[in-house]
Amino acid sequence: MRFGLLGPPVLFDDARDCGREDGRAGDCEDGRSDGREGGQGGGREDGRAGGWDHARAIASPKSRVLLAALLLDAGRVVSVESLKDALWGGEPPVSALASLHNHITRLRRLLDDPGRLRTVPSGYVLRIDEGELDVHVFDAHVTEARAAYTGRDWRRVVRECAGALALWRGAPLSGLPPEVGGYAFAQRLCEARLLLLEWRYDAELALGGPRLHELVPELAALTGEYPLREVYHRQLMLALHRTGRQAEALAVHRELRTRLVGRLGIEPGPGVREAHVEVLRGAAGERDSKDSRDSNGSGEPGGPGNPNPSPAQLPPPPTHFIGRTAVRGALYRTLTASDPYPTAVISGMAGVGKSALALHVAHQLAERFPDGQLHLHLHGATPGMTPLTPAQALTTLLRDLGTEPCRIPEEPEAAAALLRSLLAPTRTLLVLDDAVSAAQVRPLLPGGAGCGVIVTSRSPLTALDGAARFPLAPLSDDESAQLLRGASGRDGLDGTDAARLLVELTGRLPLALRVVAARLAARRALTPDALAGQLAAADVRLHHLEYDDLSVRRSLAVAHDALAASEREADRDAARTLRRIGALDLPTYGVPLLARLAGTGEHRTEAALDRLLDVALLEETAYGRYAPHDLVRDFARERAGEQDAAGIAETALHWYAAVAERVLAAIVEPGPDRDDRRRPTPSQPGGHAAHVDTVTPFAGAEEAFAWGDRELENVVALAARYVDDPSEQRAGLVSTLVRLIFPYAHRRGRVAEMEVLGQAGLRVARRLGDEAAEACALVDLAGLHFLTGRQNDALALNDSALAIWRRLDRPSWIRRCLNNRGLLLDGLGRRAEAGEALERSPEYARRLDDPYGEAVTHSHLGNLVEHTDPRAAIERHRRSLALGDEIGAVIVRHSAHRNIGYAHLRLGQPAAALPHFEESLRILGGHGDWHGESQTRLGLVRALRLLGRDGRAAHECAELLGRADARADRYTGALARHQHGLLLRERGHIGEAREEWGSALAALEGTDERAVVRELRELLARPD
Secondary structure: OEEEOOOOOEEEOOOOOOOOOOOOOOOOOOOOOOOOOOOOOOOOOOOOOOOOOOEEEOOOHHHHHHHHHHHHOOOOOEEHHHHHHHHHOOOOOOOHHHHHHHHHHHHHHHOOOHHHEEEEOOEEEEOOOOOOEHHHHHHHHHHHHHHHHHOOOHHHHHHHHHHHHOOOOOOOOOOOOHHHOOHHHHHHHHHHHHHHHHHHHHHHHHHOOOHHHHHHHHHHHHHHHOOOOHHHHHHHHHHHHHOOOHHHHHHHHHHHHHHHHHHHOOOOOHHHHHHHHHHHHOOHHHHHHHHHHHHHOOOOOOOOOOOOOOOEOOOOOOOOOOOOHHHHHHHHHHHHOOOOOOEEEEEOOOOOOHHHHHHHHHHHHHHHOOOOEEEEEOOOOOOOOOOOOHHHHHHHHHHHOOOOHHHOOOOHHHHHHHHHHHHOOOOOEEEEEEEOOHHHHHHHOOOOOOOEEEEEEOOOOOOOOOOEEEEOOOOOHHHHHHHHHHHHOOHHHOOOHHHHHHHHHOOOOHHHHHHHHHHHHHOOOOOHHHHHHHHHOHHHHHHHOEEOOEEHHHHHHHHHHHHHOOOOHHHHHHHHHHHHHHHHOOOOEOHHHHHHHHOOOHHHHHHHHHHHHHOOOOEEEEOOEEEOOHHHHHHHHHHHOOOOHHHHHHHHHHHHHHHHHHHHHHHOOOOHHHHHHHOOOOOOOOOHHHHHHOOOOOOOHHHHHHHHHHHHHHHHHHHHHHOOOOOHHHHHHHHHHHHHHHHHHHHHOOHHHHHHHHHHHHHHHHHHOOHHHHHHHHHHHHHHHHHOOOHHHHHHHHHHHHHHHHHHOOHHHHHHHHHHHHHHHHHOOOHHHHHHHHHHHHHHHHHHOOHHHHHHHHHHHHHHHHOOOHHHHHHHHHHHHHHHHHHOOHHHHHHHHHHHHHHHHHOOOHHHHHHHHHHHHHHHOOOOOHHHHHHHHHHHHHHHHHOOOHHHHHHHHHHHHHHHHHOOOHHHHHHHHHHHHHHHHHOOOHHHHHHHHHHHHHHHOOOOOHHHHHHHHHHHHOOO
């Protein structure tokens, strides 16, 4: 299946394909296409070309809008809010979310594979493969046509233009409301179509022949449609003149000049003036002679009478140039724009393909700069070479322009002025490769408005005023695989696991891919699997990414070594920081951690990070978060070596444990729960309290949760890496860190991370013989199993912890475990045992003077009583709420309102339940309690559904599903899908409801959620 946006949105069913596998419009053997322009210059209106026939119109206006919105961001997530805006503008109906789901379902039915349109947490993604969207095919034709036009390959120009124009069915996105957006997208395509027409008519004028007579009516129509577009007038003048209609050609010129002078006060441009001269002279024969000289080379500069040929210094273009379509187009537009002094800076890390892109684009643009192309390697990051000084660079450029060495000024300012004077009247392209700084480039910029400059640098050169910047990232997976296949000559690599692994291990970096390709090409016996095995070992990966003069390590070392040898403090700090990053090797980094590792203040660390960003040894993945590319990570590990790696790890663990205690203090209310967590266990290293004192407390829970969201990935990595460390100091720090950070992970509902942290805490505690830490870890793992519906497992872990706490005589922990035991037994239907455990808990709470624990016990007892007497349960929960109000405990108050809501649901009173669920969420705010929040949202959905408020119920259900999926919480997601299925059934969408129930049942297998599983099986057993 293919998709069309070049006109009203349509679907195409695959049928004929005119000999081309890439899906582009078929080419005819005589160099012309059936899609030839005619009439108004619009081409064939049915848009049929190879593989683009059998267009299937979409009857529903909403479906057309939805398809267009998804195609405009094909392959990327389109948010639910964006789709609602497109469908209903700024005023979506109350049932917008439900309606959107219906439209999505209808659209899926129209697709060849419903899996193309995937639901993701934040919206939807429509998968479009290569060659399946007419716009992509159109753009590919435009690129090929541009290259052919630049190379004066006229027959190829005609073929490529015809292929593109054959796809045109009308104005892109026509018939859609403005809320869909895409105005700039449509304008770009319309302008590209006009440019294709220009190129095509130029090519047909150059080819001549009987087709010239057919051009006249087509061009006459275009000049009428675009009365100020000079190119079509020039082409019409030439077509008339070359078909013997000189008087009409002169009339066209006269009318155009009158229009331009009268309306705009300007004369026709040089193209029209040259055509006018040709018409006046009758110079067709002279023109043919000139074209002949151009094609055979006899008219090149540098022949007799031209002692100073125009420079043509561009090195050959890269043989295997892949991808970069969007940035190539942007570069082309920048360097061909009407603005004077166009300058483009291509930046990125070592080996990302900056020079290759610059040369590729420069060769495409060469014809636009007829006075020559200069290429200068500035050696900003060339291994073994010192960067050129501005004076050296100026001398080289002036000599290349024919200035005698004795006439080149010694002063750089005077030399720069001479360079600007020489280039001012010309149209020359300068390619300044591998610049080290803006100061190195600035004196080399030409003064001529017709000149263009392409600069490559690892730095974005933000101090270079007026430059357009084009930062490069590594290639995509598909582009990387294509480069690997093309450069290695191994056709069998397509789609293999080995190829995918090689792409992953090279970090999709073009230099690394070329090294791998060169090794595969040089040694046919070397299999991709064997090479992937060599690269898999991170400690020797860079050794295998060297071949001949290609080396990833040497390319990276240039920047690091220059920083390390610099006289500037910030540079030396940057090199030291990179080595610290290599020694610790975490997923991401923030300034506070790196400042602690480097032993410098945060201000100096920020300056060091700025330098690492500037030389592309580090990337800023989000504001204030930094990470190196995988191969830079390998390089940093090499440079760090073994020196003080243990000390750096210890510093990081101390810092994370100290901040984790600050997080605990901010998110857990004062009382025994917080105190028990903070109380040291036997394995906690000394000095922890001193480290805590060096960390500023958080302003509130929201700030603490935000820190945890940023750093949890790092905490998990450290815990997993050092849990089995032979050093008791580091192992004890892991135990302390896990104990202090676990309440954050539990409150956030980060179940995957809780599993790693809980197991690490248990293992290290048992290895160190720390019973208190072991019992704490058992309680934490029990909490994880409870969150994920595995209540029997949770009960066993909780009882093991309870036995230890009794042995250690820790009343507050005993009270907590008794509460947990009662909650778990209640969930398992063992209510007598649950009551026994819960009735013993208040005794401990009163002995400890712990109103928080007493409130929790009342809450659990209320849940237990709810099965037989919901009204008595409500009274229990009100007592819990009163205690929560008295001590200002957010979690207690939020839980009490939630439990009162569930009791009202059991009484069949959804209207009474609803305000309690809403109040529960309001109280919780940003305090974080995923279990409580998810249960509240489930109750809210149930109450809304029972009240018949399906629109809001669907919205709340979608919100809950998104939050559960973001946490990888399959258990909560399954409970939400159960409710979503009930909502769908009530609207008559039985098939979709059954899909949701089937997914929910699969997710609940292995859990102890018996009631919902039983109901799901009953629902699925019923006939539709």
